[in-house]
Amino acid sequence: MAIIPHMPELPEVETTRRSFAGRIEGATVRQVRLGKPLRWPLGCPPQSLQAQTIGAASRRGKYLWLPLERGGLLLHLGMSGSLAFSESPAAPGAHDHFDLVTSHGTLRLTDPRRFGAVVWSPAIDADPAAKLLDGLGLEPFDAAFTGEHLHRALRGRRLAIKQALLAGDVVVGAGNIYACEALFEARIDPRMAAGRVSRARCERLAQAIRRILAQALDMGGSTLRDFRDAHGMAGSFQQHAAVYGREGGPCTLCATPVRRIVQAQRSTYFCPHCQKR
Numbered sequence: 446m447a448i449i450p451h452m453p454e455l456p457e458v459e460t461t462r463r464s465f466a467g468r469i470e471g472a473t474v475r476q477v478r479l480g481k482p483l484r485w486p487l488g489c490p491p492q493s494l495q496a497q498t499i500g501a502a503s504r505r506g507k508y509l510w511l512p513l514e515r516g517g518l519l520l521h522l523g524m525s526g527s528l529a530f531s532e533s534p535a536a537p538g539a540h541d542h543f544d545l546v547t548s549h550g551t552l553r554l555t556d557p558r559r560f561g562a563v564v565w566s567p568a569i570d571a572d573p574a575a576k577l578l579d580g581l582g583l584e585p586f587d588a589a590f591t592g593e594h595l596h597r598a599l600r601g602r603r604l605a606i607k608q609a610l611l612a613g614d615v616v617v618g619a620g621n622i623y624a625c626e627a628l629f630e631a632r633i634d635p636r637m638a639a640g641r642v643s644r645a646r647c648e649r650l651a652q653a654i655r656r657i658l659a660q661a662l663d664m665g666g667s668t669l670r671d672f673r674d675a676h677g678m679a680g681s682f683q684q685h686a687a688v689y690g691r692e693g694g695p696c697t698l699c700a701t702p703v704r705r706i707v708q709a710q711r712s713t714y715f716c717p718h719c720q721k722r
């Protein structure tokens with residue numbers, strides 16, 4: 446089975462957060478080193494961050510928020526970024542574009558394609574952070590994310606359910622691999638119009654999204670030590686996938702060959718027998 450290259454998804458971002466949040470909290474910023482330009486500029490003079498104490502890192506969608514005494518940093522891993530925290534980092538390499546050197550160690554963003562970003566904002570609910578986070582759907586583990594919420598939010602949408610999940614404006618975290626797996630688990634044809642998925646099936650889908658993401662998080666927590674490996678997460682998750690990356694292979698439930706189609710330039714894998722419109 447070929448492991449399909451992918452961008453960091455919510456489980457990788459959350460696993461990354463857990464890897465450094467406890468170690469960096471309470472540290473003082475000593476220096477900020479910038480490499481080549483990232484997707485958006487930092488938005489403040491790097492030296493203005495010096496001597497500030499770092500608070501508890503949080504996550505919203507695929508963004509991480511690192512609070513400082515004055516404002517904070519909003520980080521995104523883009524298409525190929527990874528964050529690593531180290532007490533004794535090597536000299537920055539060609540793809541290391543942001544170092545936050547602190548009294549506890551260095552948080553480093555490595556990002557070959559440079560679609561990632563580190564942006565200063567006066568508060569998480571003030572611009573530019575607010576503008577970047579605006580329009581994100583509910584967190585999948587938020588108690589408000591229910592089948593009823595999903596059903597109401599999808600009402601009237603003619604877009605395919607798979608694409609509606611990927612859009613991230615109803616619920617965050619259902620990236621390509623996880624959306625395919627959740628739709629399989631809920632037995633929903635990925636091509637079905639989002640607005641036609643019944644309330645009962647929305648309930649199953651909401652549960653499936655939560656279960657799949659929890660499974661990916663468990664896997665990340667148990668198998669990863671160095672979070673430069675966070676990119677391996679979807680890869681290791683894929684080893685356990687029921688349909689994703691398994692074109693032509695037997696469905697785990699009915700043995701019908703798994704089909705691959707392309708929706709909005711993304712591969713969708715599904716069982717044409719088990720998943721109904």
Ligand SMILES: [Zn+2]
Pocket residue numbers: 696697698699700701716717718719720
């Ligand atoms: Zn099947």
